[in-house]
Each structure stands twice: as structure tokens, then as C-alpha cells.
Amino acid sequence: MIYLHLLTMKLFIDSANLHEIEAAASWGVVDGVTTNPTLMAKERATTSDLKKAVREICTLVKGPVSVEAMTDTCDLIVKEAQQIATWHHNVVVKIPCTTEGLRATKILSGQGIKTNVTLVFSPNQVLLAAKAGATFISPFVGRLDDSGEDGIKMIEEALCIIKNYDFKSQIIVASVRSPRTVACAALLGAHVATVPFKILEQMVQHPLTEKGIEKFQADWGEAQKK
Numbered sequence: 001m002i003y004l005h006l007l008t009m010k011l012f013i014d015s016a017n018l019h020e021i022e023a024a025a026s027w028g029v030v031d032g033v034t035t036n037p038t039l040m041a042k043e044r045a046t047t048s049d050l051k052k053a054v055r056e057i058c059t060l061v062k063g064p065v066s067v068e069a070m071t072d073t074c075d076l077i078v079k080e081a082q083q084i085a086t087w088h089h090n091v092v093v094k095i096p097c098t099t100e101g102l103r104a105t106k107i108l109s110g111q112g113i114k115t116n117v118t119l120v121f122s123p124n125q126v127l128l129a130a131k132a133g134a135t136f137i138s139p140f141v142g143r144l145d146d147s148g149e150d151g152i153k154m155i156e157e158a159l160c161i162i163k164n165y166d167f168k169s170q171i172i173v174a175s176v177r178s179p180r181t182v183a184c185a186a187l188l189g190a191h192v193a194t195v196p197f198k199i200l201e202q203m204v205q206h207p208l209t210e211k212g213i214e215k216f217q218a219d220w221g222e223a224q225k226k
Helices: 018-026 037-042 050-060 074-084 099-110 123-131 141-146 151-164 179-188 197-204 207-225
Strands: 010-014 032-034 065-068 091-096 115-120 136-139 170-173 192-195
Touching (some): 010 018, 010 197, 018 197, 032 192, 065 115, 074 099, 099 115, 099 123, 123 151, 136 151, 141 151, 170 179, 179 197
Parallel strands (some): 010 032, 010 192, 032 065, 115 136
């Protein structure tokens, strides 16, 4: 069942690698970026200055760039988020779905600071994050699947909650492990899917496309000889 009628589904790249982000952005289909501490740590050699790295990412894409706050109490999260938000007008602060995180999200939403409530695994967490005023909410589909739950079913329930009460929060389908997950999310009417670069590459590829190109080129080459 399709729950939302959107002009378009947004695709974010889930990466902190500048080369991957630049390459994906050049395709003209990437609307934003999500990062996390693990992704940033992988790029430590070239992005030791987090603020500088985030600003570089913001030059490569025009849309939202999610950056995670690392503190764990409401007051500290708010203070950190206020600072991160000054780095660029497209920055969105990622906040974990905890009681302290929800408190901080409510305060920050009142201040006009964009937030992405992350590490979400249940419809109840979606409801709470939406009521707190989250700009984005990120259910982790792949991790749910890994634990034996149905990640896409949870996305369907999340979208229903958003529609039922006309919440302004957008659902980001996160922890994407395969191109099929992106297609399922699109069929449900998800607002956003954030996708690793290797999955974006796989989305482009199909063996019949390659065979078709080879056939067309071969036929055209034969025609030129006549």
C-alpha cells in the first residue's frame, strides 16, 4: 500500500568519503548526505577536522547533510547541536532516539535547528520522534532484518503513523543493504532512502542493460560496414 503522494523520493548517499560523494553527486540523482561517527572514523586520515570535512561535503551537494552529535544528555546535546548547526545552513544534527535525545530534539525544533532522530527501530519510536518535532526520522532497516524482524514492514507502519497525524517529519530509510530495499521503500512512498555508494552503483547496473548496449553497438558497427 502506498501511503504518501510525493513529487519525488529523495536519495541520500550514506558516506563520509569525499570521492564517493562527489562521484554520486555527479550523476544528478543525489539529494543529500548522511554521515555517522563510524563513517567519519573510516575517513580519519583525510577528515581529522570534522568541521572542515562537513563543510567540504556541503560544497558537493545542495541538500541536507546529517552530522551526529556525540554527547548523551539533553543539555549537552543541545549545546553541541547548536554549534554543529553553525557550520553550514544545510547541516542536520543527528540525535539518537533516547529520552535525552527526544528532550533535546524538542528544544532544538523550537529553535529552528534541523534534526535527524537516528537509531530508530520501532513504530513507537517513530511516533515519539515525530511528536518531538524531528525534521527526519531514520529507521534502520538492515539492522532490523539482521535481528529477525521485518524492516520494510516497520517502514510501512512508520509512514502510516506520519500520514495519520499529518506529522511534518520525513522518514529516512537507513541501514540499506541491497538495491531491493530502496525499491521497496519507493513503492511504499518513503520520503528518503540513504544508500551506501556501492548500493547506488548496484542500482544502476543490470546484466540485460549491458547485453543490450553490446548488441546495439555490434549491430551499428555492422551497419557502418555495409
